[in-house]
Amino acid sequence: MNFELTKEQEMTRKMVRDFAENVIQPRAIDLDVKAEFPEDIFKEMGKLGLLGIPFPEEYGGVGGDTITYALAVEEIGRVCGGTGLSYAAAVSLGSSPIYYFGTEDQKQEYLVPLAKGEGLASFGLTEPNAGSDAGGTQTRAKLEGDEYVINGEKSWITNAGYARSITVTAVSGKREDGKNIISAFIVPADTPGLTINSNYDKMGVRASNTCEIILEDVRVPKENILGDPEKGFGQFLYTLDGGRISIAALAVGIAQASLDRALAYAKERKQFGKTISNFQAIQFKLADMAMEVELARNMVMKAAWLKDQGKPFTKESAYAKLFASETAFRSANQAIQIHGGYGYMREYEVERYLRDAKLLEIGEGTSEIQRLVIARQLGC
């Protein structure tokens, strides 16, 4: 066992922390109030190589590992949940499926610019009537000559308003047993028939761009099918396993921020002639928060390590996502409680942590779905 990070991992964490504190943190409240996607910050992140961490150099990436990527997500999430979510989604959902399942041509055309940070991509899976039950996908893709014609609707697609391509899932046929075959297609964002709206007014992660997508007779060349035409479903399950690690890392960032703020405040705030950090009622909260944050981070690191080793990580990434997102929610909630009335004010930021953390218990598989995934891994 070795719990030490490599020098490169530590340097990355330090660099991302400095960048996050200097560049993102000063704008976090404003981005939340205005629900504004910080496109300029993503350009800078791209230049620093952050969007290419887990991809090899030959595809424009930096050849880092999942651990390094998770550390980066945590540090960005620590200052701004919305920016952190868009970052995690860009890499884990936008770029990763093309890296995992794309042909060489697809990687050159679609992955390279993403990994270099010259653009973003989105992953369109969820639909108005297909959430956790992705098998209920209603979007249809029909082969006509050399083109697939896609019709349907997608909901809550992160970054789509700024994406250069969107990977959408669609029913492309039926298996012999009557079940739907689901395939994934790379759709360039400027394809005619594709409408991207960003009309959602969200509770949290407001700096993240979230879109509704309508596909009306969208035609893509046949070769835009991603990976195995018959195995789209398995592909996106694998993609989501990886995505869970990044959502868990983001949750650790929010939980850590909650602890940092609560601890600093408790050491300053005086009541009854003492700082409130002298009271056991507050100490117990802080002790629980610190313990849970560390446990959550350890689980994230283990899941990332398993993925890097090429070992199965489905169960561990579900553990990480479930525990870390619930930890983030509890920690943010306790941070508000410790701040008292001030915590309810936007200026103190902990109320935003709670709103941001809530999404992490829902997005990329609800907590209930994580428990289902774990139970299935147990053989239930």
Add this chain to the structure above:
Amino acid sequence: MNIYVLLKRTFDTEEKIAINDGRIDEEGAEFIINPYDEYAVEEAINLRDEHGGEVTVVTIGEEESEKQLRTALAMGADKAVLINTEDDLEDGDQFTTVKILEAFFEGKEADIILAGNVAIDEASGQVGPRLAERLDIPYVTTITSISVDGETVQIERDVEGDVEKVETSLPLLVTCQQGLNEPRYPSLPGIMKAKKKPLEELELDDLDLDEGDVEAKTKTVDIFLPPEKEAGKVLEGEIDDQVKELVSLLRNEAKVL
């Protein structure tokens, strides 16, 4: 151009500092590149990109200092040298540092040596100028701008808020002041490349020095934290009375008048 940067690993003074038995408690302290040395690294990289050549970053320290050197390599420096005194030296001062660097620079033919204006820990600001004296080359401190044309160097330096323009020539040593540039973040590709860049480790022996040669000329008698800031006082009453009270407090209590 043969460019050298003197770099110091120091604790982050923005973090809380604790003192134990007359020493700064390193347990739990965050260590960083001395911020003024970051300006030096950035300027060295810019000079190299403009004029060609190589940037070598030098530090005197311990095994742990490798992290700061790797960060400078990740920013874009080409080579790093760690003069590891961990096993040889208990304490040192500016004399020690200069003596070691003088030995290091023997026969190196440096065109320009960049250092920080001061280190934020002990803030002596001595190492740069004293090294230049020993190497018998010109030096300019607290620079905020530099341009090199052949052997001629145009420099602007910060003089207590004013600007002084200086013309000098290579070889040269400069110390860098805030305002010179905005140090870059080490990029991810930079971080990955840094692990393949050469990092040479030397000990006193390799520089033909022994402990006696570099023995400190000064002794640290005491280290203490500044007094804790006390709660402020809000004056009340008529303006005239407030002014009188303020003057009397400044004279009798604060003794600044």
